[in-house]
Amino acid sequence: MLDVRTIRRDPEPVLAALARRGDGSDGRLRGVLELDRRRRDLLPETEALRAQQNEAGGAIAAAKQAGGDAAEAIAGLQAVKRRRDALELQLAAVAAELAAALASLPNPPDPTAADEDTVLRTVGDATKAGRDHLDLAGDMIDMEAGAQMSGARFAVIKGDLVLLELALVRWALELLGGHGFEPVIPPALVREPALFGSGYLPDTEQQIYRLADDPLFLAGTSEVALASLHAGQILDSGALPLRYAGFSPCFRREAGAAGRDTRGLFRVHQFDKVEMFSFVAPEAALDEHERLLAIEEEIMQALRIPYRVVNIAVSDLGASAAKKYDLEAWLPGQGRYRELTSTSNTTDFQARRLDVRERTASGVRHVNTLNGTAVAVGRTMIALLENGQGEDGSVVIPEVLQAWGAPARVQARP
RNA sequence: GGAGGGGUGGCAGAGCGGUUGAAUGCGCUGGUCUUGAAAACCAGUGAGUCGGUAACCCCGGCUCCGAGGGUUCGAAUCCCUCCCCCUCCGCCA
Numbered sequence: 001m002l003d004v005r006t007i008r009r010d011p012e013p014v015l016a017a018l019a020r021r022g023d024g025s026d027g028r029l030r031g032v033l034e035l036d037r038r039r040r041d042l043l044p045e046t047e048a049l050r051a052q053q054n055e056a057g058g059a060i061a062a063a064k065q066a067g068g069d070a071a072e073a074i075a076g077l078q079a080v081k082r083r084r085d086a087l088e089l090q091l092a093a094v095a096a097e098l099a100a101a102l103a104s105l106p107n108p109p110d111p112t113a114a115d116e117d118t119v120l121r122t123v124g125d126a127t128k129a130g131r132d133h134l135d136l137a138g139d140m141i142d143m144e145a146g147a148q149m150s151g152a153r154f155a156v157i158k159g160d161l162v163l164l165e166l167a168l169v170r171w172a173l174e175l176l177g178g179h180g181f182e183p184v185i186p187p188a189l190v191r192e193p194a195l196f197g198s199g200y201l202p203d204t205e206q207q208i209y210r211l212a213d214d215p216l217f218l219a220g221t222s223e224v225a226l227a228s229l230h231a232g233q234i235l236d237s238g239a240l241p242l243r244y245a246g247f248s249p250c251f252r253r254e255a256g257a258a259g260r261d262t263r264g265l266f267r268v269h270q271f272d273k274v275e276m277f278s279f280v281a282p283e284a285a286l287d288e289h290e291r292l293l294a295i296e297e298e299i300m301q302a303l304r305i306p307y308r309v310v311n312i313a314v315s316d317l318g319a320s321a322a323k324k325y326d327l328e329a330w331l332p333g334q335g336r337y338r339e340l341t342s343t344s345n346t347t348d349f350q351a352r353r354l355d356v357r358e359r360t361a362s363g364v365r366h367v368n369t370l371n372g373t374a375v376a377v378g379r380t381m382i383a384l385l386e387n388g389q390g391e392d393g394s395v396v397i398p399e400v401l402q403a404w405g406a407p408a409r410v411q412a413r414p
Numbered sequence: 415g416g417a418g419g420g421g422u423g424g425c426a427g428a429g430c431g432g433u434u435g436a437a438u439g440c441g442c443u444g445g446u447c448u449u450g451a452a453a454a455c456c457a458g459u460g461a462g463u464c465g466g467u468a469a470c471c472c473c474g475g476c477u478c479c480g481a482g483g484g485u486u487c488g489a490a491u492c493c494c495u496c497c498c499c500c501u502c503c504g505c506c507a
Contacts, residue, residue, distance in 0.1 A: 009468080043464055047476045054433090054476090057488045061432040070487085077487035191497095234461080236424080357461095359424095362470095364461075 001352035002029075002105055004036050004098075017108030020115070020314045025105055032105065035098040042091045049084040053077060104202060106319040107349040113323040114311040123297070124306025124330065132333030133385040134264040136395055137161060138412025141265060152262070153254060153269045155378070160410040164384070164397065165272065165377050167406035172274045172299065172375040173245055174404075179295055181245035181276060186225030188249050189216040197354035198227040199320030199346065206255045222246030223371045226277035231354040234364055235279070241288065242279040245374060248272070264382065266338070271378040278370045279356065282348065285368035289345040292372035293325050296341045299374060303398050305383045306330035308337055320346040329383040340379050343372030385410075 007014050011033060018026040056077055060070040134141055140161040146154035157165065173183045195201040195217055200208065209218040219225060226246045235242075250273050261267035276295065280288045293309070300307045312324040321344035328337035351357070351366040358367050388395040394411035402408055 005463090040464070043476085047464070050477090051475060053487070058433040060487065064432075074487045081487065234424085 001349060002032075002102060002108070003348075003352065004032070004102065008033065008036060014108050017111075018105070020109050020113075021106060021317065022315050023106070028101060028105060032098065032101045035094060035101055039091065039094045039098055042087060042094060046084060046087045046091055049080055049087065053080055053084070056080075103196070103353075106203070106317070107199075107322045107347060109314040109317060110323040110345065110347075112311075113314045113317065115313060117313045117316070118311040120309040120311055120325075122306075122308040123301065124304070126306045126308075126330035126337070128306075128330070128332045128387065129335055130332035130386055130389050131393065132264065133331075133382040135333075136385045136389055136393060136412060137410075140410070140412065143264065150269075153267065155265050155268050157265075160407045161381060164381060164401065164406045164410065167401045167404035168375050168377055168380060169247055169272065169274055170404040171401055173247065175299065175302075176243075176245040176274070176276060176295070176374055179243070179291075180241075181243040184222070184226060184229075184244045184246045186219075186222050186229075186246055186248055188219055188251070190219050190224050190228070191216060194224050194228040194231075195219075197231060198224045198350055199318065199353065200224060203319035207253050209251050209253055218251035219248070220252045221250050221273060221371075222248035222275045223277060226275065226371070227350050227369060228354060229277075230279060230356045233356060235356070235358040235367065237359045237361065240279060240281050240358055240367060241284065244277045246275045246277060248275075265378040266382060268378060271376065273376045274374040276343075276372040276374050279351075279367050280370065281358065282365070282368045285345055285347060285370060288368075288370050289323065289325075289343065292343040292370055293327075295374065296325075296327050296343060296372055300327060300329070300340070302400050303380070303384060305340070305380075305387055307340065312342075318344070320344070320349045322347045322349070329379070330387065331383060332386045332389070333382075338379070340383060341373035341376060343370070345370050 002014065007029065011029070015026045015029055018029055056073060060073050060077075063070045063073070134143070140157065140159045142156040142158060143154075145156040149156075177183065189211070192201065192215065195208065200220065204220075207220060210216070211218075223246070225248070226244050229244065230242070249270055251270050254267060254269060257267060265271070276292055278288050278292065297307075297309070307327050307329045310326045310328055312326055317324055324342060324344045326339050327341045329340040330336075331338050346369050348366040348368055350369045356367050356369070357364050384397065385395050388397060390396065392411075394409050396409055397406050
């Protein structure tokens, strides 16, 4: 959500920033400004009528208290009320249109967000080719069974891979705890305001599952719930930064992805994920974004996954992001880099929608929020399997995970 | 699922149709007193929005007592719908 007052005062920088997205949002911003002007045209008279009513109401009260008759004054106010009602009807219509238009605008990109996807650095050996994760996993990833009970793009994970998943999650939560992130298990089902607040509605409704008999949605990421953790609150000064590590299943319809990435775990409707989420002061947001990126890299390196860091093009940013980095892992089974984690600086976009503020010495202001993937379990397991494979098809699992219950080596049953 | 009780400022808690953005207490900020602290006393202390100004301070208007509608000249107060919390019963774990 953009701040109308800021835009009204100086629209040019916002128009220029939105224009970089190339999605016509700068044009829609002009519409917002026009609606804002119409709203402010209607306001003065409406409020003057209310003031008149309030003042006369006081006089009526005083007269009645004194035992007098206020019938004449009341009759006079009835005309004022009718005029006010008519104006307020117009005002409400304009205000509703304005709110909808404003809510549909994406976050203006940060100046350092890239025009085109830009590889910032490459870490690890990305020359290796090898077998695909489904081959390596054998019946530990059973897509046929998943399809049987739930349809295409659902996996059944079994055996050592289950232990590997739980170890990954447990290890990640421990690592994040060391960085100040509090572990959170949020609801997977959320209401509409949580999706609106995090910017997924009205932006990505075609990706979201909804229930038939209850006004609930299956969240595509715990970010949705974590962002809502402090909705409507004014945080005490000194409370920031607040950092959370959410662990939850994630559900995505993958509408429009028909035919793409159909093999294995790469693009499924349900997967588990450990997600980082930070509430910070506005001036701390850029540093926090680098911090989240650094943690994502720390995780990749600890897991010995070759990767590269990409500054994502403004045209590919989601509505809420002002800037996004993706970490793309080298997948020997595909012979190319694929997105494994992602971190976004959403500035005050979500904080405004969810009304998360902080008290400072000079007043109250909206906070900034950021999110980043710590471990997307399915894709991470793909990267571990494919990068850890040996000649014999067995896979060496990184030592760090063994302390949390992962097997030292996994191998498909013959 | 059934019955009942409630949601008021940072917290507790009055108000239950009229000049109430809201008593009182606590908390917080500043001051007086004190060598310092505590105590006591005094003063201040919500958010949003529009305008006066381009912005801050400040001043004025309007809005906000869970959310949204309604009745009324006037609603924290009455009515309706929804959300949330609590108690009891039932059901399940």
